[in-house]
Amino acid sequence: MEYFTIEGGHMLNGTITPQGAKNEALEVICASLLTAEEVNIKNIPDILDVNNLIRLLADMGVGVKRTGRNEYTFKAEHINLDYLESREFVKKCASLRGSVLMIGPLLARFGKAVLTKPGGDKIGRRRLDTHFMGFKKLGATFCHNDGSDTFEIHAPQLKGSYMLLDEASVTGTANIIMAAVLAQGTTTIYNAACEPYIQQLCRLLNSMGARISGMASNLLTIEGVDQLHGATHTILPDMIEVGSFIGMAAMVGNGIRIKDAAVEHLGIIPEAFRRLGVVINVEGDDLVIPRQEHYEIDSFVDGSIMTLADAPWPGLTPDLLSVLLVVATQARGSVLIHQKMFESRLFFVDKLIDMGAQIILCDPHRAVVVGHDHQKRLRAGRMSSPDIRAGIALLIAALSAQGTSRIENIAQIDRGYQDIEERLNLLGAHITRNKEA
Numbered sequence: 001m002e003y004f005t006i007e008g009g010h011m012l013n014g015t016i017t018p019q020g021a022k023n024e025a026l027e028v029i030c031a032s033l034l035t036a037e038e039v040n041i042k043n044i045p046d047i048l049d050v051n052n053l054i055r056l057l058a059d060m061g062v063g064v065k066r067t068g069r070n071e072y073t074f075k076a077e078h079i080n081l082d083y084l085e086s087r088e089f090v091k092k093c094a095s096l097r098g099s100v101l102m103i104g105p106l107l108a109r110f111g112k113a114v115l116t117k118p119g120g121d122k123i124g125r126r127r128l129d130t131h132f133m134g135f136k137k138l139g140a141t142f143c144h145n146d147g148s149d150t151f152e153i154h155a156p157q158l159k160g161s162y163m164l165l166d167e168a169s170v171t172g173t174a175n176i177i178m179a180a181v182l183a184q185g186t187t188t189i190y191n192a193a194c195e196p197y198i199q200q201l202c203r204l205l206n207s208m209g210a211r212i213s214g215m216a217s218n219l220l221t222i223e224g225v226d227q228l229h230g231a232t233h234t235i236l237p238d239m240i241e242v243g244s245f246i247g248m249a250a251m252v253g254n255g256i257r258i259k260d261a262a263v264e265h266l267g268i269i270p271e272a273f274r275r276l277g278v279v280i281n282v283e284g285d286d287l288v289i290p291r292q293e294h295y296e297i298d299s300f301v302d303g304s305i306m307t308l309a310d311a312p313w314p315g316l317t318p319d320l321l322s323v324l325l326v327v328a329t330q331a332r333g334s335v336l337i338h339q340k341m342f343e344s345r346l347f348f349v350d351k352l353i354d355m356g357a358q359i360i361l362c363d364p365h366r367a368v369v370v371g372h373d374h375q376k377r378l379r380a381g382r383m384s385s386p387d388i389r390a391g392i393a394l395l396i397a398a399l400s401a402q403g404t405s406r407i408e409n410i411a412q413i414d415r416g417y418q419d420i421e422e423r424l425n426l427l428g429a430h431i432t433r434n435k436e437a
Contacts (some may be wrong), residue, residue, distance in 0.1 A: 007430035008401035011254035019045040020235035025195040026098035032074035033105035037230030104178035130172030160185030168312040247323040249289035297333030309338035323395035331371035348390035388416035
């Protein structure tokens, strides 16, 4: 088991470039299953979740060629469909949430797929009902296998359909899109997720020969085609990592430039930090965050306490609420953090309270943070990362704390952040990766 040792109190300075977007990478890599031709994908982040998915595709028979650290070519010409029913496949899927994104492409191209309960963050129940509903609307049937606790999904020929999704699920929308591109007829998806990652997936599929319209809206129209061909695609910078770096710059930065941040795709993220009083300057496609001696939380126009809550895009992504919460611990003023989508994502705040943060956990979804205004530093502590985003939030807290902290279960952080300690140490952080004997 590996862990980080963090010597807090060192100011960070310099330039950092965000990695490719994790969530987009998982989607577009799975999209390569839709064609027998080569799909070249650039700016793939070298992180645990993505690497595990790539290995799983290779085990299925996909030809995988690494042409650079962050660039791969995938050729799904010969897929071993029998492998999908093996215990090994089920076990690997159970530890990798991104594996659920293979169902749509496999169903569309081969007429069958296997669904197992996927792994991932321990942040509460993440249901798959939206995926099921979409596949059923397209004509798929399900059969439960009691022995392996899996669902076998069959659809000799998917047929286009109108559907109103019960929620704007990102992975659900992506899966349904990938199934619908090879379905007979036209599919209309209302209440579709419209995150930049979904838009990017649609752009890749259209470049492969799909006919998708309505991108960037919650109403997608997909005209099914007989087959898709190869293409080349470049993944956007990871907006969650950009937000994480903004948080670090606010807490322990002495002037940080986030280079090539794809500012036009960040949506409300910079504004959410500005509501905490963080100064963010835009220079071309870079974000520049000067040293923050103080940052003061805004109030609403009527003077009521500021509330930051997650919402489907273009609302605030839930993946950044953990970081915003940590940043608020050193702000001037108070803020209510409302995590609507997942019931366990705020449970990491007990570690911050142990470090001296003033936080009232109201219930599993809401926490009130009373900022220290940099008048009182957090104390170093020993903690464990429960999920990717809480892990990076705890790392930010440890960087600002007085003393030396230890963060265990850092495999959770590695799932979403490439070489994080090396990149932050170049800015002046003191982070050491250790392995227990």
